[in-house]
Amino acid sequence: MAVVGTSTKRIDGIEKVTGTAEFTTDIVLPRMIHAKLKRSPYAHAKILGIDTSKAEQMPGVRAVITAADLPDVRLGVLTLDEHLLAHDKTRLVGEPVAAVAADTPEIARAACEQIEVEYEELAPLFDPEEAIKLDPPVVLHEEYEEYEKLLEIAEMDERPPNLWQAYRIRHGDIDDAFKKAEDEGGYIIENRYATGYVHTACMEPHGAVAQWSSDGSLTLWAGGQSPYIARDGLAKALDLSPSKVRVIVPFVGGAFGGKLTVKEGAIAASLAHKAGRPVKIILTRAEDLAATAARTPFIFDIKDAVTKDGILIGRKVTSILWGGGYSGEGILKPIFSTHLYPGSYRLAALWVDSYGVYTNRVSGGALRGYGCAESAWAVETQMDIIARKCDIDAVELRINNLLTEGERTAITMPAHAFSAHECLTKCADAIEWETPSESLESPWYRGKGIALGNKYSFAPTASSTELKVHEDASCELRTSAVDLGQGAYTILTQIVADEFGIEIDQVKLVTPDTAITPFDHVAGSSRQTFHTGNATRMACDDAKRQIRELAASKLEADPDDLEVSGGRISVKGSSKSIEVEDLFVVEMLAGKRPAVDEIIGKATWEVTASPHDPNTGQGEEPMAYMGHGAQAAEVEVNVETGQVRIRRFVSAIDVGKAMNPQGVEMQNYGGGCMGIGIALHEDMCFDANGEMTNASLMDYKIPSIVEMPLNEYMESIIVEVPHQHGPYGAKGAGEIVVVPTSPAIGNAIYDAIGVRIWDQPLTPEKVVKAWKEKQASGNGSGS
Amino acid sequence: MPKKVHVQTTINGEAVEYLCEPRQSLLEVLRDVLHLTGAKEGCNNGNCGACSVILDGRLVNSCLVLGAELEGKSLETIEGLAEPEQLHPIQDAFLENAALQCGICTPGFIMAAKALLDQNPNPTEHEIRYWLAGNLCRCTGYDKIVRAVQDAAQTTS
Ligand code: FES
Ligand code: FES
Numbered sequence: 052m053a054v055v056g057t058s059t060k061r062i063d064g065i066e067k068v069t070g071t072a073e074f075t076t077d078i079v080l081p082r083m084i085h086a087k088l089k090r091s092p093y094a095h096a097k098i099l100g101i102d103t104s105k106a107e108q109m110p111g112v113r114a115v116i117t118a119a120d121l122p123d124v125r126l127g128v129l130t131l132d133e134h135l136l137a138h139d140k141t142r143l144v145g146e147p148v149a150a151v152a153a154d155t156p157e158i159a160r161a162a163c164e165q166i167e168v169e170y171e172e173l174a175p176l177f178d179p180e181e182a183i184k185l186d187p188p189v190v191l192h193e194e195y196e197e198y199e200k201l202l203e204i205a206e207m208d209e210r211p212p213n214l215w216q217a218y219r220i221r222h223g224d225i226d227d228a229f230k231k232a233e234d235e236g237g238y239i240i241e242n243r244y245a246t247g248y249v250h251t252a253c254m255e256p257h258g259a260v261a262q263w264s265s266d267g268s269l270t271l272w273a274g275g276q277s278p279y280i281a282r283d284g285l286a287k288a289l290d291l292s293p294s295k296v297r298v299i300v301p302f303v304g305g306a307f308g309g310k311l312t313v314k315e316g317a318i319a320a321s322l323a324h325k326a327g328r329p330v331k332i333i334l335t336r337a338e339d340l341a342a343t344a345a346r347t348p349f350i351f352d353i354k355d356a357v358t359k360d361g362i363l364i365g366r367k368v369t370s371i372l373w374g375g376g377y378s379g380e381g382i383l384k385p386i387f388s389t390h391l392y393p394g395s396y397r398l399a400a401l402w403v404d405s406y407g408v409y410t411n412r413v414s415g416g417a418l419r420g421y422g423c424a425e426s427a428w429a430v431e432t433q434m435d436i437i438a439r440k441c442d443i444d445a446v447e448l449r450i451n452n453l454l455t456e457g458e459r460t461a462i463t464m465p466a467h468a469f470s471a472h473e474c475l476t477k478c479a480d481a482i483e484w485e486t487p488s489e490s491l492e493s494p495w496y497r498g499k500g501i502a503l504g505n506k507y508s509f510a511p512t513a514s515s516t517e518l519k520v521h522e523d524a525s526c527e528l529r530t531s532a533v534d535l536g537q538g539a540y541t542i543l544t545q546i547v548a549d550e551f552g553i554e555i556d557q558v559k560l561v562t563p564d565t566a567i568t569p570f571d572h573v574a575g576s577s578r579q580t581f582h583t584g585n586a587t588r589m590a591c592d593d594a595k596r597q598i599r600e601l602a603a604s605k606l607e608a609d610p611d612d613l614e615v616s617g618g619r620i621s622v623k624g625s626s627k628s629i630e631v632e633d634l635f636v637v638e639m640l641a642g643k644r645p646a647v648d649e650i651i652g653k654a655t656w657e658v659t660a661s662p663h664d665p666n667t668g669q670g671e672e673p674m675a676y677m678g679h680g681a682q683a684a685e686v687e688v689n690v691e692t693g694q695v696r697i698r699r700f701v702s703a704i705d706v707g708k709a710m711n712p713q714g715v716e717m718q719n720y721g722g723g724c725m726g727i728g729i730a731l732h733e734d735m736c737f738d739a740n741g742e743m744t745n746a747s748l749m750d751y752k753i754p755s756i757v758e759m760p761l762n763e764y765m766e767s768i769i770v771e772v773p774h775q776h777g778p779y780g781a782k783g784a785g786e787i788v789v790v791p792t793s794p795a796i797g798n799a800i801y802d803a804i805g806v807r808i809w810d811q812p813l814t815p816e817k818v819v820k821a822w823k824e825k826q827a828s829g830n831g832s833g834s
Numbered sequence: 835m836p837k838k839v840h841v842q843t844t845i846n847g848e849a850v851e852y853l854c855e856p857r858q859s860l861l862e863v864l865r866d867v868l869h870l871t872g873a874k875e876g877c878n879n880g881n882c883g884a885c886s887v888i889l890d891g892r893l894v895n896s897c898l899v900l901g902a903e904l905e906g907k908s909l910e911t912i913e914g915l916a917e918p919e920q921l922h923p924i925q926d927a928f929l930e931n932a933a934l935q936c937g938i939c940t941p942g943f944i945m946a947a948k949a950l951l952d953q954n955p956n957p958t959e960h961e962i963r964y965w966l967a968g969n970l971c972r973c974t975g976y977d978k979i980v981r982a983v984q985d986a987a988q989t990t991s
Binding site for chain 1: 869872874875876878882884916921928934935937938944964966971979
């Protein structure tokens with residue numbers, strides 16, 4: 052019986068509903084002590100000296116560390132620009148400068164207060180447009196040129212000293228496109244957009260537990276997205292051989308891109324080493340919100356050339372990613388955000404200059420959609436504006452501009468399993484696009500909006516798995532793919548059950564532990580179902596091959612004539628068969644053992660990619676696959692209070708093959724919910740000193756259950772256009788679900804009240820202001 | 835360090851005795867003293883509901899109650915909900931309806947739902963949503979949580 056494609060219940064469900072699932076915060080080790088961080092109160096300051104003596108003398112304090120206790124190495128994703136603890140300078144409020152481990156978290160916190168740090172305050176730099184100047188008022192990284200860099204950026208005559216990323220796309224003749232639009236009665240549409248400061252705000256804050264063994268090896272428990280990235284990061288930070296580091300991933304309470312770093316874990320490890328005891332660190336909610344990487348803003352200047360019939364012929368974009376003190380996990384965002392400029396559309400000319408800069412704010416990290424969710428805001432609002440300008444229906448205009456299967460986008464990605472049309476039309480039907488919203492009584496207005504989106508999944512990348520077959524024919528899958536809540540463990544279990552024709556409960560998953568489970572790149576970029584799914588199928592094939600070879604002599608048949616299913620090996624087309632158990636023999640005093648070797652299937656699924664030329668954005672196939680989705684919203688806007696209610700929401704995403712339809716629905720609802728929060732109210736605020744002023748779940752407002760539409764107005768649509776390389780045709784769903792949300796809502800607000808708000812989030816204040824401006828000027832504030 | 839407080843109370847139907855510091859929250863006592871780790875700390879200031887428990891029949895955030903306040907009271911936590919081998923109908927409904935993803939908010943939601951159904955066995959969707967407004971979930975979008983509570987209401991009433 053096929054289980055792939057059915058809504059199999061979560062294999063980790065019972066532990067989670069009974070409260071027995073063990074998260075990092077639940078881990079307790081004998082003699083374990085607790086760590087707290089001393090953080091910088093200044094956005095930009097020189098560290099002149101640190102006196103830890105008072106803290107060290109406090110009863111219950113077991114270890115205090117500063118940068119002087121750590122190897123002098125800079126860390127980072129691709130530009131190595133950050134120390135574990137601030138060295139000579141701090142570049143953002145909240146940057147850790149020292150750490151304490153003590154018997155209780157309270158003692159550790161009190162001891163942090165006793166650490167005296169002498170700072171020399173430096174002028175901070177917060178404005179990204181100042182930061183990008185060739186002669187900026189402040190330079191954050193004076194030694195930038197000396198840093199190790201693993202990625203080439205676009206060539207420039209002179210690098211602005213605060214710039215850490217530059218990427219260009221040069222495709223087609225852009226000048227010609229604008230000239231054509233001008234000469235032939237078309238339109239040139241130019242606007243500036245911005246996204247806001249957003250935090251992953253996982254319900255589980257960052258944390259780790261570190262323990263050393265007497266042989267000098269380290270074990271770290273941390274709910275992160277990649278045990279191997281964590282292992283290598285720890286090894287580098289602590290100057291250890293990677294083989295000396297073991298990373299175990301317990302249950303993870305959400306990640307969304309925010310749990311790629313091992314910073315806290317490495318600090319805990321260093322404290323544990325000094326104290327000679329296991330150390331646990333769990334960030335408070337305020338620390339988690341204010342001092343771990345955020346989705347920092349983009350500014351997009353976008354200029355489109357459109358024919359009078361609404362065909363997009365040229366697009367020019369300049370964008371700046373408003374980075375923080377360090378490049379961090381945001382390093383590739385200025386590149387990945389460009390995927391949406393062509394998006395699903397045919398574009399003869401595309402010219403992009405995309406930058407990332409340092410400022411003295413929180414560092415930029417990953418958050419679901421990695422740059423694409425941000426650029427979609429600009430691109431899909433533009434499409435709505437173009438449609439209105441050309442007086443063409445917004446769905447029709449998009450369809451007229453879509454690529455067709457097999458074409459290449461302006462960034463040379465082949466449009467394969469190209470489902471944009473289907474996602475868009477299904478979404479439009481569900482929201483009854485043809486029927487305008489009802490009029491409400493003043494001050495309420497209703498309107499509908501729609502948007503399309505893509506999410507590419509990165510390459511090069513690889514996943515390996517191992518599959519062991521036991522004497523009772525049950526299977527044990529060893530994987531380093533992490534279940535962050537997205538359901539990876541369940542889907543991989545379904546695959547094994549299907550491939551072996553066994554029940555779900557005959558599959559056991561060995562979850563990420565670098566001492567046991569093989570390499571898997573990362574639970575990110577919507578890649579687990581696609582890549583780990585493929586590796587799992589291949590490992591199953593390998594194990595079945597071994598079984599067939601072992602069974603061949605017993606069944607006196609050719610291995611190729613055998614099939615393995617439901618715990619039996621049978622000769623095709625005959626009644627001859629044996630059980631998997633027959634491949635094992637009895638050993639005195641020891642039960643059964645494999646007759647020859649352990650039956651362990653192994654496989655690695657790898658996708659190579661040639662990096663794009665950073666000066667032209669052109670190259671071979673740049674990514675593993677391209678995801679598609681469309682979302683539509685119907686909103687109700689109160690023009691007096693500025694309140695925006697989501698009345699109806701539809702999310703239609705293409706997953707190639709729904710491995711677990713209930714799981715896809717969860718992505719549609721959960722992603723839509725996060726997207727609604729980002730569009731309307733999630734907003735990290737900062738004071739003039741660069742300190743976050745709303746670092747609590749009261750003030751940093753993520754959607755609660757009452758802000759979401761009622762069940763009957765929330766619709767999930769699953770589109771299945773199989774991908775040639777996906778397992779069973781599947782592609783990932785985790786990120787595309789937040790990509791079109793903001794523009795769909797912004798476009799709906801325009802439909803309701805005729806105003807555009809260009810910068811996210813679309814808060815009540817901005818709505819009221821835009822409405823008043825429109826009333827004063829007698830027309831819309833945009834398009 | 836101030837003297838510890840001696841507390842005698844009832845947790846999940848059993849008599850329990852413990853010592854706690856006067857400043858310790860009920861959440862800390864549950865997790866660190868009694869090793870009942872189903873209640874989670876999502877914020878420690880009453881904003882997320884991950885620490886929800888039922889105290890003398892009332893839904894409370896255990897991070898906002900002191901451990902010392904438990905004297906003579908009766909507490910229900912997620913650990914007391916399921917019988918051995920037999921999930922509570924609300925737990926079943928959460929599983930069946932896929933009303934959880936990462937699961938860190940789940941014990942809190944289930945306890946909040948239990949407190950609701952204990953006093954209102956047939957809530958409307960609006961009542962469910964307003965009752966659960968103090969519990970945050972970053973993963974699910976809530977839709978399936980509402981359905982799970984509706985389902986559980988059907989089976990328990
Ligand atoms: S931890 Fe108690 S409400 Fe968040
Ligand atoms: S399931 Fe992850 S926070 Fe609710």
